[in-house]
Amino acid sequence: MEKLLQIENLNVSFNTYGGEVKAVRGVSFSVKKGEAVAIVGESGCGKSVTAKSIMKLLTAPPAEYKEGKILFHGQDLLPLPENEMKKIRGNKISMIFQDPMSSLNPTSRIGDQLIEGLVKHNRMSRAIALQHAVQLLERVGIPHAKSRLKHYPHEFSGGMRQRVMIAIALACDPELIIADEPTTALDVTIQAQVLTLMKKLQKETNTSIILITHDLGVVAEVCDKVIVMYAGEVVESGSVEEIFSNPTHPYTKGLMKSIPRLDMDRSSRLYSIVGSPPDLLDPPKGCSFYPRCEYAMKVCKDYHPELELVSGTQQSSCWLHHPMAQAAAAKVREDH
Amino acid sequence: MANKIQLTEDLFTPVTDNFKDAEKIARPSVSYWRDTWRRLKENKLAMFGLVLIIILAIMAIIGPYISGYSYFEQDFTRKNLRPNAEHWFGTDTSGRDLFTRAWYGARISLFIGLMAATIDFVIGIIYGGVSAIRGGRIDNFMMRLAEVLFSIPYLLMVILMMIVLERGIWPIIIAMTITGWIPMARLVRGQVLQLKELDYVHAANAMGAPTSWKLRKHMIPNTMGPILVNITLTVPTAIFAEATLSFLGLGIPAPQASWGTMASDSLSSILVGNFYQLAIPALLISITMFAFNVFGDGLRDALDPKLRN
Amino acid sequence: MLKFIVKRILWALVTIWAIISITFIIMHSIPGDPFAREGSMPEAVYQNLRSFYNLDEPLYVQYGLYLKQIAQFDFGPSLKSNTLTVNDYIANGFPVSLQLGAQALILAVCLGLILGVIAAVNRNKWPDYFAMVLAIIGISVPSFILATFLINFLAVEWRLFPVATWQTMKHTVLPTISLAMLPMAYIARLMRSSMLEVLNQDYMITAKSKGLNKGFILIKYGLRNAILPVVTVLGIITANLVTGSFIVEHIFGVPGIGELFVKGIFNRDYPVILGSTIFYSIILIFLILIVDIAYTWIDPRIKVTGESK
Ligand SMILES: Nc1ncnc2c1ncn2[C@@H]1O[C@H](COP(=O)(O)OP(=O)(O)O)[C@@H](O)[C@H]1O
Numbered sequence: 001m002e003k004l005l006q007i008e009n010l011n012v013s014f015n016t017y018g019g020e021v022k023a024v025r026g027v028s029f030s031v032k033k034g035e036a037v038a039i040v041g042e043s044g045c046g047k048s049v050t051a052k053s054i055m056k057l058l059t060a061p062p063a064e065y066k067e068g069k070i071l072f073h074g075q076d077l078l079p080l081p082e083n084e085m086k087k088i089r090g091n092k093i094s095m096i097f098q099d100p101m102s103s104l105n106p107t108s109r110i111g112d113q114l115i116e117g118l119v120k121h122n123r124m125s126r127a128i129a130l131q132h133a134v135q136l137l138e139r140v141g142i143p144h145a146k147s148r149l150k151h152y153p154h155e156f157s158g159g160m161r162q163r164v165m166i167a168i169a170l171a172c173d174p175e176l177i178i179a180d181e182p183t184t185a186l187d188v189t190i191q192a193q194v195l196t197l198m199k200k201l202q203k204e205t206n207t208s209i210i211l212i213t214h215d216l217g218v219v220a221e222v223c224d225k226v227i228v229m230y231a232g233e234v235v236e237s238g239s240v241e242e243i244f245s246n247p248t249h250p251y252t253k254g255l256m257k258s259i260p261r262l263d264m265d266r267s268s269r270l271y272s273i274v275g276s277p278p279d280l281l282d283p284p285k286g287c288s289f290y291p292r293c294e295y296a297m298k299v300c301k302d303y304h305p306e307l308e309l310v311s312g313t314q315q316s317s318c319w320l321h322h323p324m325a326q327a328a329a330a331k332v333r334e335d336h
Numbered sequence: 337m338a339n340k341i342q343l344t345e346d347l348f349t350p351v352t353d354n355f356k357d358a359e360k361i362a363r364p365s366v367s368y369w370r371d372t373w374r375r376l377k378e379n380k381l382a383m384f385g386l387v388l389i390i391i392l393a394i395m396a397i398i399g400p401y402i403s404g405y406s407y408f409e410q411d412f413t414r415k416n417l418r419p420n421a422e423h424w425f426g427t428d429t430s431g432r433d434l435f436t437r438a439w440y441g442a443r444i445s446l447f448i449g450l451m452a453a454t455i456d457f458v459i460g461i462i463y464g465g466v467s468a469i470r471g472g473r474i475d476n477f478m479m480r481l482a483e484v485l486f487s488i489p490y491l492l493m494v495i496l497m498m499i500v501l502e503r504g505i506w507p508i509i510i511a512m513t514i515t516g517w518i519p520m521a522r523l524v525r526g527q528v529l530q531l532k533e534l535d536y537v538h539a540a541n542a543m544g545a546p547t548s549w550k551l552r553k554h555m556i557p558n559t560m561g562p563i564l565v566n567i568t569l570t571v572p573t574a575i576f577a578e579a580t581l582s583f584l585g586l587g588i589p590a591p592q593a594s595w596g597t598m599a600s601d602s603l604s605s606i607l608v609g610n611f612y613q614l615a616i617p618a619l620l621i622s623i624t625m626f627a628f629n630v631f632g633d634g635l636r637d638a639l640d641p642k643l644r645n
Numbered sequence: 646m647l648k649f650i651v652k653r654i655l656w657a658l659v660t661i662w663a664i665i666s667i668t669f670i671i672m673h674s675i676p677g678d679p680f681a682r683e684g685s686m687p688e689a690v691y692q693n694l695r696s697f698y699n700l701d702e703p704l705y706v707q708y709g710l711y712l713k714q715i716a717q718f719d720f721g722p723s724l725k726s727n728t729l730t731v732n733d734y735i736a737n738g739f740p741v742s743l744q745l746g747a748q749a750l751i752l753a754v755c756l757g758l759i760l761g762v763i764a765a766v767n768r769n770k771w772p773d774y775f776a777m778v779l780a781i782i783g784i785s786v787p788s789f790i791l792a793t794f795l796i797n798f799l800a801v802e803w804r805l806f807p808v809a810t811w812q813t814m815k816h817t818v819l820p821t822i823s824l825a826m827l828p829m830a831y832i833a834r835l836m837r838s839s840m841l842e843v844l845n846q847d848y849m850i851t852a853k854s855k856g857l858n859k860g861f862i863l864i865k866y867g868l869r870n871a872i873l874p875v876v877t878v879l880g881i882i883t884a885n886l887v888t889g890s891f892i893v894e895h896i897f898g899v900p901g902i903g904e905l906f907v908k909g910i911f912n913r914d915y916p917v918i919l920g921s922t923i924f925y926s927i928i929l930i931f932l933i934l935i936v937d938i939a940y941t942w943i944d945p946r947i948k949v950t951g952e953s954k
Pocket residue numbers: 014016021023041042043044045046047048049050062280
């Protein structure tokens with residue numbers, strides 16, 4: 001399959017008063033046509049920054065794209081001038097944001113917000129674009145689509161607004177949709193509906209999706225491939241089957257353990273990883289996960305582990321895979 | 337690259353003390369006020385304003401004694417003198433030393449500003465507090481009353497009051513505070529309502545002890561912040577109003593002087609070329625307004641947690 | 646929506662009633678009987694005054710009749726003229742004040758919005774500093790000082806504009822600038838902070854992610870949302886213009902209501918003072934009413950609350 005998007009060694013920083021926040025550090029991954037890729041990780045580990053970098057949505061300054069390539073159809077987007085970028089945004093690549101309450105313009109009608117992209121990119125007339133908008137709203141399951149066009153965002157519920165956002169993202173038939181925690185701000189019952197909708201639409205249109213989430217439960221249902229991010233780095237990646245059946249990085253294992261399960265005792269508290277992610281102003285010299293890792297070794301403190309192929313398509317960056325760490329690795333296997 | 341380094345078996349023994357580092361990594365938490373002060377210090381304009389305020393305050397205290405002339409002594413042989421070695425700011429149309437008068441005026445103008453701000457603060461705290469704590473109909477009535485009074489433009493109200501009252505410092509302060517407290521009362525009411533909300537939430541959670549801690553740690557500073565900013569910005573408003581009153585002949589009676597009366601007395605002197613007589617009080621009023629405004633703005637920015645970085 | 650409007654109108658009427666009552670109280674508490682016949686007062690004026698205030702009736706009847714007369718837009722006689730009533734003065738002065746006020750308001754709003762937007766978009770760069778320095782000056786320099794400086798330099802020294810009076814369009818330039826400066830500064834600062842807040846909103850990134858043009862985003866997403874807080878303070882701004890006009894009209898000899906008011910104060914012509922106060926208050930309250938109603942139309946989120954309440 002053709003590689004639609006390929007990110008190579010992406011480094012993004014924010015220049016703040018306190019110093020340089022290294023939010024994304026050497027991230028590489030690729031998305032094929034029709035593939036659904038998940039990026040998971042706790043909040044603050046650089047998922048949104050990675051996503052926004054793909055469309056160059058970060059305002060610079062304070063953001064700075066320090067290094068790397070973002071190849072879309074083989075063309076590097078990072079050096080592309082703003083004029084060319086505009087033709088890609090909303091047209092070839094579109095984005096759905098976390099909070100549907102705040103990501104729609106409160107003083108503009110839904111219809112207007114839906115057709116802006118169509119008028120700009122497809123050079124449609126307003127009237128034709130509005131007809132198109134009705135179809136879009138119907139596709140995302142909004143009843144009375146035609147009359148809803150005249151309504152303002154505050155007249156919709158949270159779930160309905162996220163459907164509108166999805167409709168906006170779909171408007172120009174993009175090749176890639178980036179959804180940044182699209183269900184995090186919604187009620188649990190609505191979350192499932194929105195995800196089902198996204199899955200269905202993805203099947204229909206064969207669009208590629210990057211789904212960002214900190215909820216691994218969502219990933220298994222929707223995605224083909226998983227990228228696990230921690231402290232601005234990719235710590236593990238692989239197919240959904242690989243990651244779910246055999247997580248190799250201690251951080252991924254921790255994330256897995258913290259998924260709520262139906263067979264769980266109600267009274268038992270959900271597992272959570274101790275501590276919080278490191279300060280990206282001054283990232284640790286060794287493994288970023290070292291201070292929170294149950295299986296930490298001396299080497300982890302000062303030496304940075306590299307991403308290595310562990311099996312099939314699965315990659316992981318952890319000293320436990322080193323030949324000299326067999327004793328420690330055996331103990332890890334015992335634990336499970 | 338890591339593979340190029342000599343790795344020994346020893347490095348691959350498990351450690352258990354790594355968790356301690358997790359705690360260390362959290363950024364040092366500084367107290368709210370220290371943090372505010374740090375951000376305020378970074379704001380150069382606000383600090384400049386603060387320095388100006390301090391200089392003005394010092395000069396208001398000692399300034400009138402420096403030149404050796406009194407503020408009311410007239411000397412018709414030395415009138416309309418331009419600034420010189422003897423009279424640093426020159427003399428006015430009655431031969432009074434403008435340096436002494438300028439700082440005496442600073443005293444009066446700053447006093448009026450500070451008193452107005454203090455009284456607004458006290459009345460506002462009481463009125464707003466009672467309104468919020470009582471709630472219901474009383475709250476509704478009190479706020480409606482404030483709204484009616486507030487719909488008369490502030491300066492117009494002050495002028496009307498000055499028509500009824502005698503001329504003098506205290507009447508001016510009273511006229512200024514008669515409706516001046518309303519914004520403060522509204523502010524206090526809003527803050528107290530937030531506090532009540534928090535109380536309620538905590539009671540519902542039956543958290544007990546943390547309530548008072550949280551009050552001290554978060555709510556009181558958050559409440560004091562906007563109030564402090566309001567006080568800072570009331571001072572220039574009052575000085576401004578005093579200047580306008582003087583201009584309308586409703587200010588401080590002679591021979592006392594405020595910057596406002598000095599400026600309005602010297603309006604006619606510019607026609608005969610004595611521009612400095614207006615320039616001095618005008619400059620002082622403007623500098624004071626500037627200082628309080630930029631300091632108040634800086635304080636607001638420093639206190640606003642949204643702008644924290 | 647209709648219910649909301651009716652409620653607002655009723656509330657405006659209550660406020661106007663309160664203001665009229667306050668003027669009545671003021672008239673009766675002025676020290677030294679304002680109704681006493683001074684030596685210079687012509688007999689006819691004295692009689693007019695007595696009959697307008699119904700001084701022969703008990704106080705509550707006086708109050709009732711006073712309300713009735715004001716409700717019929719009869720503001721009574723002037724103490725200083727036996728031919729012209731307060732109504733005549735207002736009728737003569739209003740068109741002039743309206744023109745000056747409208748010119749100043751338009752200038753202040755347009756320039757303020759532009760400066761605010763430019764400052765926000767270029768945050769912490771020189772256009773921002775330039776706009777904010779201008780705004781700080783506007784806020785720090787009282788209008789009578791600004792006006793005198795303008796006269797001194799632009800009119801007297803450089804002879805670019807006429808010194809005073811109100812004849813051609815050229816005569817209106819300096820008064821308009823003097824009057825517009827403060828509200829302009831106020832709007833610029835408000836617009837800047839409002840725009841900065843809007844620029845940080847999520848929907849701005851949504852707009853960018855759609856590939857829309859920068860100018861389009863700035864207007865349709867930025868301006869449209871950022872302007873809302875500015876609309877809510879238009880009432881205060883207008884009140885500011887009114888009180889500012891007293892001084893500016895007086896300095897430039899503009900024959901408007903402001904000048905009328907100031908002369909009333911100098912002459913202790915109480916019916917003129919109170920009449921123009923009531924007139925201004927009614928206009929202001931009416932304007933605020935319009936702004937409130939217009940706001941429900943500009944901000945789509947308000948409409949629903951208006952209906953449901
Ligand atoms: N505008 C910014 N200025 C400074 N730091 C930022 C900015 N935006 C994000 N960061 C930092 O980048 C890191 C990654 O953030 P983000 O990508 O939003 O995390 P998440 O994985 O939750 O989406 C965080 O540590 C955050 O503090």
